[in-house]
Amino acid sequence: MASIGAPALLVQHDYSHVVEWYRHHVPRAAPPTYGRFVPERIGPTWDWNAERGWNLPEHTLGWEVLGWTGYWLKDANGQPWQWTMEQARMLLWYWSLDDTGRVQHPTVTWQRLKGHGKDPLAAGGVALPSAFAPCIFDHWGDDGQPVGRENNSAWVQVLAVDQDQTKNTLGMVRVMLTDACRKYYGIVTTTVTCRGMNGSRLIEGVTSNPLSIEGNRTDTIIRNETQNWNSSNNGKGLAEAAEGNRAKISQGRSLDICNAFRPNDESVGQEERDAWEATQDRPELDRAATFIDVGHLYDSLEAPPDAPFTAEAFVEVVEAVRGDSYWIDPVTARDSALKGTATPSEQRRKWYNQIVATDDDWMDRQQWDACKGDKTVDDSERIAMFLDCSKTDDATALMGCRLSDGHVFTIGIWAKPTKKRKPEPGEAPWMVSRPAVDQRVREARERWRVVAFWCDPSGARDDETGERFWDSYIEDWRLLFGNSLTRLPAVKTGPYAHPIIWDMRNPIHTQLFVAEAERFVSEVKDKRLTHDRNMLLRAHALNAKRAPGKYGVSLMKKHRESAKKIDAAVAAVGARLMYHQLNAKPQQGQFAPGRGRMIARR
Incomplete structure (x- = not known):
C-alpha cells in the first residue's frame, strides 16, 4: 500500500x-x-x-x-x-x-x-x-x-x-x-x-x-x-x-x-x-x-430451509434469493434446473444458494435451521441436563432440555480453539478447564429446577494422580444435588447405581442412545423439536456423520482425528433422551397428573 x-x-x-x-x-x-x-x-x-x-x-x-x-x-x-x-x-x-x-x-x-x-x-x-x-x-x-x-x-x-x-x-x-x-x-x-x-x-x-x-x-x-x-x-x-x-x-x-x-x-x-x-x-x-x-x-442471501424444489415453487424462490439481480430470469433457470442433468442438491446449491446435506451427513442443514426456537430459557424452568465429558482433543458440552416442551438449549461448551498452534516443547497441550465446567453446573442448579442430570465421564485419566479425570467433580455434584435427582437417576440399581454417571460404553446405554439419535433426526425433520440457535451447537450437529451399527444409525465424527467436533450434538441427544424418559414415567407431586376416576351417570 x-x-x-x-x-x-x-x-x-x-x-x-x-x-x-x-x-x-x-x-x-x-x-x-x-x-x-x-x-x-x-x-x-x-x-x-x-x-x-x-x-x-x-x-x-x-x-x-x-x-x-x-x-x-x-x-x-x-x-x-x-x-x-x-x-x-x-x-x-x-x-x-x-x-x-x-x-x-x-x-x-x-x-x-x-x-x-x-x-x-x-x-x-x-x-x-x-x-x-x-x-x-x-x-x-x-x-x-x-x-x-x-x-x-x-x-x-x-x-x-x-x-x-x-x-x-x-x-x-x-x-x-x-x-x-x-x-x-x-x-x-x-x-x-x-x-x-x-x-x-x-x-x-x-x-x-x-x-x-x-x-x-x-x-x-x-x-x-x-x-x-x-x-x-x-x-x-x-x-x-x-x-x-x-x-x-x-x-x-x-x-x-x-x-x-x-x-x-x-x-x-x-x-x-x-x-x-x-x-x-x-x-x-x-x-x-x-x-x-x-x-x-x-x-x-439464501433460500429458506423449507423452500421446496418443485416447478411450482422454483420461480418464487429464485425471485426471493436473486436480490436486485433482475437479469436472472427465474423461468429460464427453472427450465434448466428441472431438466434432470444435475441432482436436486446440486441445483439447490446453484439456484437456491443453499448448502445441502450429503448422503452421509447425520443432520440436514436446512431442516436444522427450520427448528429455531427460544435463545434463552426462563429462570426456574424444570430442565434435564446432559454433560458429555472430555479432556483434551474433544469438546466438553453441557446441554439442557426444557421439560415443558423438550426445547434443547446450550448451557456450556468448552472446546479447543480450532486453529490453536501446536504446543512448544515442554508446553502442556490444551485441556478443558474442570473448574469452569463445575462453575457452570453450579450456576445451572441455581438458575433452573434441575430434575435430572446425567454425565458421560469418558475414560480419560488425570495425568498426575492417574484417577479418572472427572470422578472427583462428579462426586461433588452428587453431594451438591443430594436427593433432588431421584426422579430419573442415571443408573437406578445394581453395582453401578449412580444418580449422575451414565457411561455410554454400557451396551444398554448405547442401544438407548442410538434409538434416541434416530428419533432426534426424525423430530428435526418433522419440526417436532426446537433448539436455541446456538452456532456452535449447530456446527457440531452439522459436523456429525451417520454411523450405522448394530442398534441402528447413530452419529460420529468423520474420522477419529477429525478437528470437526460433534460433542454438543451428542449431549443434545442425551438431553432429549432424558426428556423422553421423564415423560414416560408417572409423575409425582405438583406436576403430576390427577389420579383420575370414573364417574357413572345414570
Whole structure:
C-alpha cells in the first residue's frame, strides 16, 4: 500500500454529482418484499427495518468509490456504469472504515446464487478502484467523513484454480474501462493483466500454483469461486499463500466470491463459512477464553430451509434469493434446473444458494435451521441436563432440555480453539478447564429446577494422580444435588447405581442412545423439536456423520482425528433422551397428573 505519509491526490475530475445520486437513492431504496419464501439474510446488505431503514456503515470510502466507478466505467452498451442498490450497499460495506480510519473488514465473503453478477462486482467495485480510485484513507473531512487517496503502488491479484475463472474477472475489467479511463491512467491490458500509471499499478490473474505467489506483497486479493478450491487442485495451498501475503501488508484486503459450497468437498469456501460461523453467537464458551472480532464480513442471501424444489415453487424462490439481480430470469433457470442433468442438491446449491446435506451427513442443514426456537430459557424452568465429558482433543458440552416442551438449549461448551498452534516443547497441550465446567453446573442448579442430570465421564485419566479425570467433580455434584435427582437417576440399581454417571460404553446405554439419535433426526425433520440457535451447537450437529451399527444409525465424527467436533450434538441427544424418559414415567407431586376416576351417570 502507499505509505501512510503520502499526500491526498488532488481531484481533477468532478464526479460529485454521481456520489450525490447514490447518497440520495441508496438510503431511500424500497425495502424488500417477499411472498411465501423469505430468504435467509446473512450480513448487512439486506438488513432493513421500518424504524432505521437500511443498515449502512457510519464511515466508508464506498461513496467515493461509487462516484468514481460511475464516472470512469461503462456498461456493455457504452453507458456510464450504474450499480443496483444491493450492489451499492455491498460496496459501501466492503469499503467501510472504523472510527480511526482503519479498514473495518479486511476479509469479506460474498456468497450468491449462480448468475448474480459477482464477477462485475469484484472487477468494477473492488479490483479497479483498488488500483486507481481514491480508496486509501487519508484524513477526515470537515463533514466528519473519510477522505481517500490513491494507492500509488497498488497490486491486486485475482486468484482462481482455473484460468477461465480469472479470465472472467479480468475480462470484465477490460469491458468496463472507458477510453477516457485508459488514457488518463495509462492503462494497458492483456488477457490476465491490467497495468497503469507507467506500470506502477497492477491487476493480475493467477491460477493454482501457490509457489507463484508465495511472498508477494499484495494489497488486495480476490479469490474467485472458492467453493471449488480444495487440496486436489492446489486450492488449499493457494489460499494459505494468499492469506500469508495479505497479512504482511498493513490493512491488506481479501475478497472471496462464491456460490454455496458442497459439504463433503472440504473446500476453502466451506472452511471460510465454518470459520465465520464459529465467531458468531458464542457466549456458551468458557468465559475465561478471549475472542476478538477478526473483521470477517460474510454476506449471503439464501433460500429458506423449507423452500421446496418443485416447478411450482422454483420461480418464487429464485425471485426471493436473486436480490436486485433482475437479469436472472427465474423461468429460464427453472427450465434448466428441472431438466434432470444435475441432482436436486446440486441445483439447490446453484439456484437456491443453499448448502445441502450429503448422503452421509447425520443432520440436514436446512431442516436444522427450520427448528429455531427460544435463545434463552426462563429462570426456574424444570430442565434435564446432559454433560458429555472430555479432556483434551474433544469438546466438553453441557446441554439442557426444557421439560415443558423438550426445547434443547446450550448451557456450556468448552472446546479447543480450532486453529490453536501446536504446543512448544515442554508446553502442556490444551485441556478443558474442570473448574469452569463445575462453575457452570453450579450456576445451572441455581438458575433452573434441575430434575435430572446425567454425565458421560469418558475414560480419560488425570495425568498426575492417574484417577479418572472427572470422578472427583462428579462426586461433588452428587453431594451438591443430594436427593433432588431421584426422579430419573442415571443408573437406578445394581453395582453401578449412580444418580449422575451414565457411561455410554454400557451396551444398554448405547442401544438407548442410538434409538434416541434416530428419533432426534426424525423430530428435526418433522419440526417436532426446537433448539436455541446456538452456532456452535449447530456446527457440531452439522459436523456429525451417520454411523450405522448394530442398534441402528447413530452419529460420529468423520474420522477419529477429525478437528470437526460433534460433542454438543451428542449431549443434545442425551438431553432429549432424558426428556423422553421423564415423560414416560408417572409423575409425582405438583406436576403430576390427577389420579383420575370414573364417574357413572345414570
